Amino acid sequence: MMTLEEALDRILSSINPLPEEVVAISEAVGRVPTQALLAPTDLPPFDNSAFDGYAVRSVDVARASKENPVILEATGSVKAGEAPVEIVGPGTCMRILTGALLPAGADAVVMQEDTRIPREGVVEVLDAVKAWEGVRMAGDDVRRGAVLADAGEALRPAHMGLLAGSGFARIAVHRRPRVTLLSTGNELIPLGGVLKPGQIYDSNSLLMRALADQDRLPIVHTGHIPDTLEQTMAELHDAARQADVVVTTGGVSVGDADFVKPAMAALGGSLDLWRIAIKPGKPFAFGRLGAAYWFGLPGNPVSAFVTWWLLVRPALRRLMGRRSTRGRRVLACLAEPVANRGDRRHFIRVRFDDAGKVRLAGVQASHVQSSLAIADALLDMPPGAHWETGREVMVECVD
Numbered sequence: 203m204m205t206l207e208e209a210l211d212r213i214l215s216s217i218n219p220l221p222e223e224v225v226a227i228s229e230a231v232g233r234v235p236t237q238a239l240l241a242p243t244d245l246p247p248f249d250n251s252a253f254d255g256y257a258v259r260s261v262d263v264a265r266a267s268k269e270n271p272v273i274l275e276a277t278g279s280v281k282a283g284e285a286p287v288e289i290v291g292p293g294t295c296m297r298i299l300t301g302a303l304l305p306a307g308a309d310a311v312v313m314q315e316d317t318r319i320p321r322e323g324v325v326e327v328l329d330a331v332k333a334w335e336g337v338r339m340a341g342d343d344v345r346r347g348a349v350l351a352d353a354g355e356a357l358r359p360a361h362m363g364l365l366a367g368s369g370f371a372r373i374a375v376h377r378r379p380r381v382t383l384l385s386t387g388n389e390l391i392p393l394g395g396v397l398k399p400g401q402i403y404d405s406n407s408l409l410m411r412a413l414a415d416q417d418r419l420p421i422v423h424t425g426h427i428p429d430t431l432e433q434t435m436a437e438l439h440d441a442a443r444q445a446d447v448v449v450t451t452g453g454v455s456v457g458d459a460d461f462v463k464p465a466m467a468a469l470g471g472s473l474d475l476w477r478i479a480i481k482p483g484k485p486f487a488f489g490r491l492g493a494a495y496w497f498g499l500p501g502n503p504v505s506a507f508v509t510w511w512l513l514v515r516p517a518l519r520r521l522m523g524r525r526s527t528r529g530r531r532v533l534a535c536l537a538e539p540v541a542n543r544g545d546r547r548h549f550i551r552v553r554f555d556d557a558g559k560v561r562l563a564g565v566q567a568s569h570v571q572s573s574l575a576i577a578d579a580l581l582d583m584p585p586g587a588h589w590e591t592g593r594e595v596m597v598e599c600v601d
């Protein structure tokens with residue numbers, strides 16, 4: 203059986219990022235630029251006031267204090283959005299509001315709170331300011347030419363402000379993979395249906411849809427396949443023509459009703475890997491059918507979740523153009539002893555407690571969804587390991 207790393211390596215090395223498309227910046231959250239986005243201008247674009255006050259020449263007020271106020275003549279005002287024509291000359295100042303362009307001649311702003319107005323047209327400055335105090339300098343956030351967002355890095359909400367602030371309206375990003383999600387099994391009933399004895403709801407469809415939504419992927423089709431070779435072939439055939447990625451759950455083990463691999467073979471698809479030395483998720487399969495990538499997840503819901511997280515998600519991210527496909531890992535401290543008595547590497551569902559330490563999220567069997575639902579992270583544990591309370595462990599967040 204393959205290790206997780208070998209499997210991931212084989213999958214990622216067979217995948218190239220999808221080609222470029224141009225999208226409006228308003229649609230770009232989560233998307234991945236094909237080229238570094240460089241600042242076309244300084245940000246802020248001009249020297250401006252950090253607060254409401256008076257634009258001054260710092261030399262004029264270098265000795266100002268409460269006891270010895272400096273008296274300046276007020277010669278006008280500038281609000282945000284205006285471009286002042288007057289110049290601040292010796293002995294004068296100009297009323298200025300937050301974000302307004304610093305008038306020529308001035309090199310500092312005195313806070314309104316540090317001034318008094320004895321009469322119209324006169325300002326008493328009660329505190330000294332140094333040159334450039336109270337001024338947000340052009341380019342102090344971003345210098346023209348600086349990297350605002352790197353190629354291969356997914357754009358976050360905060361990038362939107364930065365890019366919009368720099369005037370980007372449309373950007374080139376990798377196309378997102380179109381995904382088809384297929385569940386298999388005669389026992390599965392769609393949501394809203396009435397269960398007969400022996401039947402269960404098709405929960406994996408929803409689970410996978412929610413996972414795909416986290417990466418904002420377009421889902422072209424969600425379907426259910428009964429356990430027959432013909433129907434499995436027909437669904438896979440259609441799916442591979444419409445989607446970049448086809449994910450199935452169930453039917454990849456060695457049971458009599460497991461038709462996904464035989465159907466792939468009958469359609470001329472490739473089975474590039476099958477079975478990984480992890481728990482849960484051993485029967486995971488990966489291959490290609492036509493131009494589509496196929497991921498065969500085990501049917502047990504927790505196995506489906508864990509293999510999506512550890513194998514499908516990195517592949518989707520690579521297709522989206524992300525350089526780093528790794529999940530977020532954090533160092534944590536065990537709040538209780540944990541053991542892996544099995545002979546396979548176990549990804550254990552853990553939860554952060556109120557003290558910030560991790561403990562088991564509950565029963566670890568691969569059909570148990572209640573512990574998965576409350577898990578914050580997966581703890582990667584080698585076979586035979588016994589770890590004590592207080593041990594520092596690396597966990598991969600799954601929330």
Ligand code: AMP
Nearest residue numbers: 385387404405406407452453500501502
């Ligand atoms: P399989 O790999 O098809 O043998 O399925 C393994 C286990 O997962 C069985 O108990 C199935 O009933 C269950 N299972 C398979 N597909 C789903 C699904 N879409 N939703 C919920 N449970 C499923």
Ligand code: MG
Nearest residue numbers: 386387452453
């Ligand atoms: Mg099945």
